[in-house]
Amino acid sequence: MITSGAATDISLREHAPARSVPLDAAAGRALAASGVLESVMPDPYQDGHWLLRAGSLVGAVRVPVPGAVPGTGRALTVRVAPKTPVRRLFFLLGFSLDPAKAWRHGRDGTIDAGAYEDVLPALAHAVERQIDAALRQGVLQGYRRTEESALVVRGRIREAEQIRRHFGRTPPVEIAYDAYTADIPENRILRAAAETLLRLPGVPGPVRRRLAHQRVRLVDAEPLVRGRALPAWTPSRLNARYQPALRLAEALLAGSTPEHRPGELRLDGFLFDMNALFEDFVTGALREAVREHGHSARLQDRHHLDTARLVRLRPDLVAYAPDGRTPVAVVDAKYKTEKSGRHPNEDLYQMLAYCTALGLDEGHLVYAAGRTADRAHEVRGTPGPTGRGITLHQHALELDADPTELLASLRTLAARIAGADGHPGA
Structure with missing residues (x-):
């Protein structure tokens, strides 16, 4: 039974503070079990309410709520809006679907x-x-392999099936053929x-x-x-x-x-992970951008931190010199907002491990938002291959900016990676 005033249509915003929503216990438990939201818990200050908080999944789904009696269930409709404008979401989605085409067409490559x-x-x-x-x-039509029992011979007789199913009698005949169909x-x-x-x-x-x-x-x-x-x-x-x-x-x-x-x-519906969309956008665009400078890039390239090859590393993107073997830069995309003007220190530790394992002087962290200018951290006691120490760069992309500005920012980073901006990045 639905309690009086219980919500059946819930609208939330990505990574917004938890919202208290009137729900009965069955609906709350179903929503918690669905995995749609980052946090679902009873509201300790208001009976009949649940605190709901969305994470990085955006979209719309129908969550079934089982009834006490079979056949008496119902459904909740949950909508999670992105914190960025919808048009920017589809710009990122367009890049994730076809980075090369989206890079060539820029704004026109959006969905x-x-x-x-x-x-x-x-x-x-x-x-x-x-x-x-x-x-x-x-x-569009095409050929599809079809196997069936028929009264007439068409295509090839499946002898083994004919003997197993119909030994000593025909029809039917076990046949196989290629059908030209829209299926x-x-x-x-x-x-x-x-x-x-x-x-x-x-x-x-x-x-x-x-x-x-x-x-x-x-x-x-x-x-x-x-x-x-x-x-x-x-x-x-x-x-x-x-x-x-x-x-x-x-x-x-x-x-x-x-x-x-x-x-x-x-669940009926769809959920897009903004973490994955942002990572796909940054790495896909950078891979295309460094190619313009004669370099190459590999996504989720596998490396190891230790000589025994027990500690695995998988940075989002590793750029290589024109020879295709010498790494020149490592990039990790982080769909995070900074807190109190600072990004988590663990991101820097992770990037330092990447630079150490790859023998690089510079590493780049690219964030989805930021209130401060780009930063560079010179790490103490870490002489890099050129002897000038390891520098960790933090960059912030404002997703609310025009797509041309976003792509220009990544072009600038690609030029730095390739050493085409006068900086000895390579």
Whole structure:
């Protein structure tokens, strides 16, 4: 039973202070078990209320609340808005989906979110527009391997299955053939994305109607089975027009992964991790930027701190000289805000370990926000390869800034890494 005044539609903001929301015990426990929020606990000062605090996951989900009697459950709708403008969220998302294209096109490489200021309507609009563009030349078809029992022979007889199932009698015949059909992984993924959004309240009426139309166009594609991995597809010349829509649809469906966790609550909706989006943006943009100077970069490059190779290190990005073997810089992206004008010391300790293991004079920490200018810390007692000691740099990117300013900041950092700014960074 829902208590009087209990909330069924909850709106929160990323990393905002905890908010007291009227919820009954069953709803509070379901929300805590879902893993959607960073913190869920009973409000010690107000009966019938729970303190809810969102972390770095943003998006919209429906959380099922089991009832005391089977079949009497209900659902909570939870929306978490990013602290940055929605258009900036989609700028970061565009980079994470296709860094090379987004780097080339800059502002024009962002995802079209329309005029919507909330995450759910904006994403629904973007997905529908991408699907429409993919299907503009018609629904893609391809060959799919089919095995079945039939009354006539088509393709190849599966002899082993024929003997095992129908020894001594025909028909039916066990056959295998390649069918030319619209039921291919690409169409299944696009249909699943449309259906995921159609299950959520809060999608604007015009967008909902267009999504329903796209679902009809994809009706020949079989729906995906909940709990199974997304079908694999291979980029090719034939599906080039589908690729932008597929990348966005996969990002949406990957953000729905809580529903695929065995033994846990099934959630309808999507959640984007701002930590991952920021890291993907910084590393993807820097990788493209250093290439302009003849350098290369590897993401999540594996190294070890000790000679026994027991302590693993995986910095977000390691830049290499044109020879492809000599490291020239290490970068770690941190989606954090500083506290009292200072960033956590453990970030500096981590970067010092990276520089020590890689034999570098400089390391760079890139933060998502900051109220102070960039800083440089000269570490005592650490003579680097050139004998001038190790310097740890802290940079702050203001995500509210124009995309061209964000990219210009990363271009400047890439030039420093490559030594193209007159600084002997390499």
